Amino acid sequence: MQIQTTPQDHHIARLAALAIGLHMVEAILPSPIPGVKPGIANIVTLFVLYRFDLTTAAWVSLLRVFAASLLLGQFLTPTFMLSLSGALTSLLMLVLASRLPRRWFGPVSLSVLAAFAHIAGQLLVVRLWLIPHVGVAYLVPVFATAALTFGLVNGLVVARLLASHDAAPRS
Amino acid sequence: MRRRSFFSSLSSRSGLFARRHLIRVRSLRQRFSRSAFTRRAASMRAALSAARAHPFPRLLAGDWLTLLASLLLVLLLFQTLWQSQGASKLRIRQGDTVYATLSLDQKRTLHLHGPQGETEIIIDHGRVRFLRAPCNSQYCVHQGWLTRAGQVAICLPNQISLELLGKRKSYDSLNY
Amino acid sequence: MRWLARQLSLTVLLLLGACAGPPLYQAQSYVFGTLVDITIYGAPEAQARAAADAVLKDFQTLHQRLHAWQPDSELSQLNRALARGETAPVEADLADMLKEASQLSARAGGLFNPAIGGLIRQWGFQRDEYTPVDIDPVRVDALVAAAPRMSDLHIESGSIRSDNPAVQLDLGGYAKGLALDRALRQLRQAGIQHALVNIGGNVIALGQHGERPWNVGIQHPRQPGAMATVALQDGWAIGTSGDYQRYFELDGQRYCHLIDPRSGYPAQHTQAVTVLIPPGPQAGTLSDVASKPIFIATQQQRAQVAQAMQVQHVLVVDEHGQRFVSRAMAARLNWLDKHAKTQLLF
Numbered sequence: 001m002q003i004q005t006t007p008q009d010h011h012i013a014r015l016a017a018l019a020i021g022l023h024m025v026e027a028i029l030p031s032p033i034p035g036v037k038p039g040i041a042n043i044v045t046l047f048v049l050y051r052f053d054l055t056t057a058a059w060v061s062l063l064r065v066f067a068a069s070l071l072l073g074q075f076l077t078p079t080f081m082l083s084l085s086g087a088l089t090s091l092l093m094l095v096l097a098s099r100l101p102r103r104w105f106g107p108v109s110l111s112v113l114a115a116f117a118h119i120a121g122q123l124l125v126v127r128l129w130l131i132p133h134v135g136v137a138y139l140v141p142v143f144a145t146a147a148l149t150f151g152l153v154n155g156l157v158v159a160r161l162l163a164s165h166d167a168a169p170r171s
Numbered sequence: 172m173r174r175r176s177f178f179s180s181l182s183s184r185s186g187l188f189a190r191r192h193l194i195r196v197r198s199l200r201q202r203f204s205r206s207a208f209t210r211r212a213a214s215m216r217a218a219l220s221a222a223r224a225h226p227f228p229r230l231l232a233g234d235w236l237t238l239l240a241s242l243l244l245v246l247l248l249f250q251t252l253w254q255s256q257g258a259s260k261l262r263i264r265q266g267d268t269v270y271a272t273l274s275l276d277q278k279r280t281l282h283l284h285g286p287q288g289e290t291e292i293i294i295d296h297g298r299v300r301f302l303r304a305p306c307n308s309q310y311c312v313h314q315g316w317l318t319r320a321g322q323v324a325i326c327l328p329n330q331i332s333l334e335l336l337g338k339r340k341s342y343d344s345l346n347y
Numbered sequence: 348m349r350w351l352a353r354q355l356s357l358t359v360l361l362l363l364g365a366c367a368g369p370p371l372y373q374a375q376s377y378v379f380g381t382l383v384d385i386t387i388y389g390a391p392e393a394q395a396r397a398a399a400d401a402v403l404k405d406f407q408t409l410h411q412r413l414h415a416w417q418p419d420s421e422l423s424q425l426n427r428a429l430a431r432g433e434t435a436p437v438e439a440d441l442a443d444m445l446k447e448a449s450q451l452s453a454r455a456g457g458l459f460n461p462a463i464g465g466l467i468r469q470w471g472f473q474r475d476e477y478t479p480v481d482i483d484p485v486r487v488d489a490l491v492a493a494a495p496r497m498s499d500l501h502i503e504s505g506s507i508r509s510d511n512p513a514v515q516l517d518l519g520g521y522a523k524g525l526a527l528d529r530a531l532r533q534l535r536q537a538g539i540q541h542a543l544v545n546i547g548g549n550v551i552a553l554g555q556h557g558e559r560p561w562n563v564g565i566q567h568p569r570q571p572g573a574m575a576t577v578a579l580q581d582g583w584a585i586g587t588s589g590d591y592q593r594y595f596e597l598d599g600q601r602y603c604h605l606i607d608p609r610s611g612y613p614a615q616h617t618q619a620v621t622v623l624i625p626p627g628p629q630a631g632t633l634s635d636v637a638s639k640p641i642f643i644a645t646q647q648q649r650a651q652v653a654q655a656m657q658v659q660h661v662l663v664v665d666e667h668g669q670r671f672v673s674r675a676m677a678a679r680l681n682w683l684d685k686h687a688k689t690q691l692l693f
Contacts, residue, residue, distance in 0.1 A: 104233030112241050141248040148241045159228030250685075267376045307476045308595070314571050321564060322572040328476050330377045342564035342576045343556055344384060346585045346621065347548035347592060 012048070012056055019044035019064040020071070023083075027072055036143065038150040039115065041068075042090070046111055046158045051165070054098060061087050078130055082122050089121025090114040107162065111155030115147040258320040258335035261299050263292065266330045275299065275335070285329030292333065299333055301326060321345070374399035378406040379523050380475060381547030385530070388541035388556050398537035402530045402544070409526055412441070415464055415517045416473040425507065426464060426515050434508040442502050447629075448521050449497040451636050454655055458640030460608040462495040464515030470613065472593060472604040473517065479597040491611040519604075520588075524635025527551040527584060528628065543579070549586040551631045552579035565680075566591075568618035568664050574687070575662075575680045582626025586634030588642040589619040607643045614643045616666045622653075623660035623679060633658070646671075650693035661692055 022041040031037055041064055049057035065087045069080040097105070097113045123143060127136045230238075263270040265283060273279075273294065280302070281292045288305030298318045301311040304326050311326035320337025323345055372387040372395035385402060387395040414420035421441060428435035437445075448461045467473050469490060471480035493513030501508050523546045530544045531551055541554030543561045552561040560580050564573030568591050579585060590603035594613075602613045620642040624633045637656040644652040646665065653661050653673070660676040671692040672680065682689075 100233065104231050105237065106228075106231045106234050108228075108230055108234040109237040112237050116241065116244075137252050140252050141245065144245045144248050148238075148245055151241070152238065155234075156228060159230075163228050264375055267374070307478045317571055319572055324571065325382050327377070327381060332375070332382060342562045342573060343386060344543050344545045344550055344561070345548070345564045345566055345573060346545075346550050346577075346587050347566035347589065 008052075012052070012060060015044055015048055016060045016063045016067070019060055020068045023064050023068040024071060027068070033142070033146075035139075036146045039118065039154065040157075042111070042114065042118075043154050043157050043161070045090075045094075046107055046114070046154070047161055049094060049098070049110070050107065050158070050162055054095060057094065058091050061091055081125055081129070085121040085125040086118040089124075090118040093117030106155075107158040108152060108155030111158060112148060112151035115151030115154070116144070119143040119147045258297070258318065258322070258337045260336040261294060262334045262336055264332045264334070270331075272336070283329075283331055285326070285331050287329045290326060290329050290331050292331075299335070300324070301331075301333070304329055372396065372399065374403065376403050376406075378403065379410050379526070379547060381523075382545075383547070384543075384545040386543045386545075387534075387539055388543075388554070390539055390541075394538065398534055398539050398542075401537065402533050405529060405533060406526050406546070409522060409529070413444075413518050413522045415519060416468070422516055422518065429507075429509045429514050429516070430512050432509070432512050434506050436505055437502070437507045439505070442505075442507065444518070444521070444525065445497075445500060445507070445516070446502055447525075447632070448518065448636075449500060449502075451521075451632075451656075452497040454657075455636070455640035455652065456655060457496060457608060458643045458652060459520060459636055460495075460497065461516055461518050461521055462497050462499065462514045463490070463606065463608050464517035465493075465495065465513060466490045466606050466608070466611055467517050467519070467604070468515070470602065470604075470606060471595070472519075472606075477593055477595045477604070479595045479602075482597070487611040491609070520639050521632065521636055523547055523549050524584075524586065524632040527631025527634065529631075531582075531631065548589075548592070549584070549631070549635050550579065551584040551634070552581060554581055564683075565621055565662070566619075569668065573683055575682045575684075577623065577679050577681065580626075582630060584624045584630040584634035585621065586624070586638050587619055587621040588638040590615075590617065591619070605639060605642050616645070617642050618664040618666060618668065619662075620664075621662040621676075622658050623676060624658065653693065663692055 019041045022044065026037050026040060042061075044064075045057050045061045048060045065080070065083045066075075069075045069077070069083060074080045093114050093116070094110060097110045100109065123136065123140060258275055260272055261275050262272045263281070263283070265285065270283065275294060275297050277294055278296055279294045281294070283290045283292065285305075289303075290301065290305065290311075291303040293300060293302045298316045300316045301314065301324060304311050306326060306328035308328070311324055311331075314324040317324055317333060317335050320335050321342055322335045323332065325332040370389055372390065372392055374385045374396070376383050383403065383406060385399045387399060390398070411417070412421040415422060415426075417423060421438070425435050425437065425441075452459050452461065464473070466487065469480075469483070469486055471477060490513065493511065495511055495513040495515065499509045499511035499514050501510070526546055527544055527549060528551070531553055534542050534544075534553055539553065541556065543553070543556070543563075544551050548566065550563050552563075555561055560578040562576050563579045563585055565575045565577060565585075565587065566572075566589070567574035568589050577585065588605055590601060590605065593604035594601050596602070601615065603615075605614050606612065607614050620638045622634060622638045622641070624630045624637065627633075633656070637653075637658045640652045640656060641649050641658070641661060641663065649661070649663060649671075653659075659673060660679060661673040662676050662680065663671040665671065670687060670689045672689050673692045677689065677691075
């Protein structure tokens with residue numbers, strides 16, 4: 001059996017590969033606070049959302065989670081479950097946020113909202129499954145601060161990428 | 172003829188938005204032609220100059236609104252979740268003596284015998300409560316979960332008290 | 348990021364914390380049908396233990412003598428004699444207590460009335476446990492009509508008699524406060540400089556806790572834990588009357604142990620009243636007594652009753668959970684719930 005692919009598929013695959021690469025770089029680099037990561041791979045997700053569509057963004061995001069965890073040997077480990085829950089909730093948030101009027105809300109809004117959804121999903125898994133302790137509540141503000149910061153930075157990067165992309169003459 | 176994309180054939184096309192930004196599928200010939208390469212180089216140069224012209228992307232009104240709301244949310248979270256002192260230990264007293272001082276970080280059910288009978292206490296990862304008591308009033312059971320340092324629940328008839336201890340207690344004693 | 352790291356490590360430390368503390372000695376016991384807690388700061392353990400034990404022993408003795416429903420207690424014997432209209436012999440110190448209680452009752456315009464033991468029994472609060480009672484309006488009305496008052500008592504050298512056989516003494520709203528004053532004197536005599544005594548929620552402070560004053564939390568009437576804290580300086584006492592300590596529920600109605608002597612029914616328009624009493628020989632007693640008439644009084648009468656009781660620091664939580672504070676009290680309270688809305692009482 002041979003799967004028919006289009007150049008678009010190749011493009012998406014390239015972007016997914018980039019996302020996986022960024023995910024793995026981040027996984028290897030040490031973080032000053034355990035669990036707090038900038039989530040640069042989400043830049044790719046958001047970029048794809050703007051340049052393609054939501055379905056494609058979901059594909060890139062989920063492919064990244066599965067492939068990166070397989071490559072890092074974390075498949076089905078708690079780390080993977082955290083990645084997956086974060087990816088799923090942030091995608092869900094993007095479904096809602098993408099309905100916002102685009103005249104007023106740019107990639108920064110989407111990025112920040114998705115980042116908050118991301119930590120919300122992760123903390124829910126942490127609280128319900130990994131660390132069933134009310135003390136988890138104390139970590140919420142820390143992660144929320146990280147979400148705001150990195151959501152903003154990633155959003156700015158996406159906005160910048162889109163701007164340069166738009167400036168380039170189209171074929 | 173238009174070939175169906177592998178990704179889109181596997182999933183329903185949502186296309187909620189950004190349809191107009193869909194990159195047109197370019198033909199293979201076009202992509203690998205000499206002119207395509209020169210165009211690419213030109214596009215990269217253009218992108219670079221555009222980036223130099225606008226080093227920072229402009230934020231829209233809604234973006235500022237989102238950022239402001241997010242900042243407020245973060246401040247609110249700090250205020251509400253970091254205000255109260257967490258409890259780390261539980262002191263159980265029975266009559267005149269300390270029955271036990273236990274870590275709150277565990278799941279455990281305790282059975283204590285007082286003058287009226289058996290009282291059941293449950294510790295559940297950071298919180299504690301009276302689960303069952305032999306007294307009529309059941310005030311102690313109705314107290315519910317204790318979570319913060321300094322909180323106290325007392326079963327007077329059965330002479331058992333629970334007190335949550337923390338590094339910093341916000342008060343020495345409770346007036347009730 | 349470094350800031351975050353610091354905050355996080357602080358949190359972890361807080362979560363792990365609770366180790367080596369200051370030299371505190373704590374004794375707890377069940378007396379007066381409630382929990383008694385004595386905390387002593389800065390004294391050698393042996394001295395602290397001896398002092399606390401002596402105080403607890405005194406409490407135990409006082410409790411047995413003033414017990415309102417143990418038939419062989421001094422007070423019960425006295426009550427039986429009064430009901431028969433006899434003149435009964437009375438110990439000098441008990442006579443002094445009854446005189447003091449009479450004065451306070453007069454000051455409170457009868458809203459603090461230790462002579463209504465009959466009503467308290469009728470409502471089922473003269474028991475170790477409170478279970479719903481069948482409300483008997485006829486009997487309650489009869490007990491109110493009999494109008495037992497402290498002024499019916501005649502206390503003369505070593506004997507006591509009552510003009511009114513309906514007088515049944517119950518010192519439930521007085522004994523714990525008196526015990527606080529006695530404890531303070533006893534601890535001072537034993538050379539203790541810093542202590543906090545808590546009898547069923549009524550607290551008196553001696554000295555302070557190290558460098559800072561003793562800090563007392565005020566129980567939220569409907570939630571576990573404190574709603575505010577107050578710094579209790581040397582000699583100050585704090586007392587609360589609440590509908591959440593002794594009560595029973597019947598058909599969705601809450602009946603608390605604070606009975607309005609005028610109607611014979613439990614007061615239902617207040618959740619809690621807290622008073623703060625400055626140092627003095629009666630500080631503990633007043634902290635126990637003064638909150639009761641303010642609890643029973645209507646919202647309009649409260650300021651007047653507080654003035655009659657010579658109390659400046661008052662906090663009232665009414666039936667809807669609304670908070671009213673006197674100007675002097677507002678300056679002393681630290682609300683734990685920052686969004687707390689309060690209104691001026693006087």
